């Protein structure tokens with residue numbers, strides 16, 4: 001009998017940093033091991049970023065603007081998927097499904113109306129590509145009592161889990177989330193990743209991010225400011241927990257900084273980098289069995305931040321997921337290709353130790369493209 005064939009999936013991710021749509025075309029072996037066949041990153045414009053910012057302030061936000069961006073992002077996601085097919089020379093019919101995370105505009109799983117809302121019209125993606133498109137990965141988890149986030153730890157276990165050495169994975173996106181791999185994989189958001197570093201770089205450098213952490217490296221972290229930042233109630237909250245721009249944003253930072261008017265901007269940036277590193281160190285504290293931390297996400301390029309992490313976590317070995325064969329930039333997009341595969345195979349995921357969901361759930365809704373010519 002012929003072995004079951006490998007399957008192709010596309011993963012599309014646009015995270016809390018609102019920097020770009022990252023896309024991968026990946027081949028999964030029958031046992032679920034991924035191999036990346038093509039990648040593409042499409043930067044979001046400043047204009048789009050500002051419009052998304054305005055949608056994310058609770059109590060504000062314009063429904064007409066949300067619908068316009070739902071459409072515009074749907075087109076951009078579709079463009080990214082079509083570009084991947086083109087680059088790889090793969091016909092649309094060869095791809096089982098697209099997993100599209102969408103762009104989060106609200107995440108509040110703990111409120112009186114628990115929700116996590118992503119926009120980006122996936123019916124449009126299915127129609128333009130002719131490929132079934134899986135979307136809305138978080139709602140079923142929230143309906144089962146979970147946080148709806150983070151979802152990537154289940155993929156981190158599938159891709160990076162080892163029988164021997166105890167590994168943890170750290171995704172440094174806008175927010176930071178850790179996964180402790182093993183038979184009992186757990187994972188949670190630990191606090192901000194790059195979001196505050198980015199906001200401060202925009203204000204003081206006129207740049208979207210602090211490249212390689214060079215601005216932070218010029219400053220000296222301030223212990224009192226660090227303590228004030230770490231006093232945010234999210235940091236000490238026990239998991240399961242998830243966070244977003246609702247908790248960590250420039251307005252909150254400005255309220256904390258009101259007591260530190262004399263600090264040089266580079267000292268503030270250094271302290272923000274320490275804040276991210278300290279949040280991760282606290283999350284791993286008391287979990288002495290972890291021997292190796294693999295970092296992914298755009299923050300893996302921040303040399304200064306990786307150095308701070310390594311210093312705080314000694315003797316734990318800090319590397320990027322490149323050491324395990326996956327470029328850190330594509331891990332989260334690959335996670336959504338993997339999650340689409342789980343949905344198409346109707347595999348329920350037990351995320352009870354990750355999101356706190358009370359039962360295994362099948363994540364995502366499928367938009368079917370319809371028969372060609374129908």
Ligand SMILES: Nc1ncnc2c1ncn2[C@@H]1O[C@H](COP(=O)(O)OP(=O)(O)OP(=O)(O)O)[C@@H](O)[C@H]1O
Pocket residue numbers: 013014015016017018019020171172173174175194195197198208209210211212213296297298299301302303332
């Ligand atoms: N060369 C670099 N030096 C420093 N930081 C970088 C560099 N390149 C990217 N980054 C950081 O990575 C961020 C983007 O990372 P990424 O795309 O993983 O996050 P995200 O979009 O929030 O995704 P997710 O929500 O899935 O974690 C940028 O906003 C920036 O802060």
Ligand SMILES: [Mg+2]
Pocket residue numbers: 013014015016017018019020021022298
């Ligand atoms: Mg991104």
